[in-house]
Amino acid sequence: MAIPIWFLDIDGAVNVAGLRLPDHLSRTEATTEGVTWPIHYSPEVVSVVNTVHRSGLAEIRWLTTWGQDARTSFAPAVGLDEFPAYDMFDGERWWKFEIVTNSIASEGRPFVWTDDDLTEAGIADIRACTDVQSILIAPRTDDGLTAVELSRITDFLALMQIIRGSCAL
Secondary structure, three states: OOOOEEEEOOEOOOEOOOOOOOOOOEEEEEEEOOEEEEEEEOHHHHHHHHHHHHHOOOEEEEOOOOOOHHHHHHHHHHOOOOOOEOOOOOOOOOHHHHHHHHHHHHHOOOEEEEOOOOOHHHHHHHHHHOOOOEEEEOOOOOOOOOHHHHHHHHHHHHHHHHHHHHHOO
16 A cells, blocks of 8 residues: 555635634735735644654645645745645636545545545545545534544554555555
8 A cells, every 4th residue: 555645725724814713823924826915824833834844754745726826935934845746727626626636536545634625525526436435524614624534544544654664564
């Protein structure tokens, strides 16, 4: 079994976008499409994402409207490692759905998808398209990824690592 993929969104997942922002969030700025935006993020989220990446628990890929600016502006601003990024495109369905389903169909790898725009119907559509082991999380835009959601992700990735190890025997 191959290393899982983590499809990671920015706004509403890493960048908390709410009117009443908790005090524990760090603040900075990042630029996308020539516009500089205020960024509100949890250092805990950054730490977990970097730890997952550095430990090889998952291959992290940006799946965000920020496109390549996720790598060149957002990630350095918040202290995230560099991950590859997908670019938006016009497709038959939601571009993110097409990227995830096409990637999973061609690579057959377990995956995590964190995106505040995921809906119950979208999750059901993904489940209907693949039987690959996965965890899909739609964080609340006002909260971003929470400690509970991060724990679910890391537990899933740890299980995938155990399964990979047992398959290597």
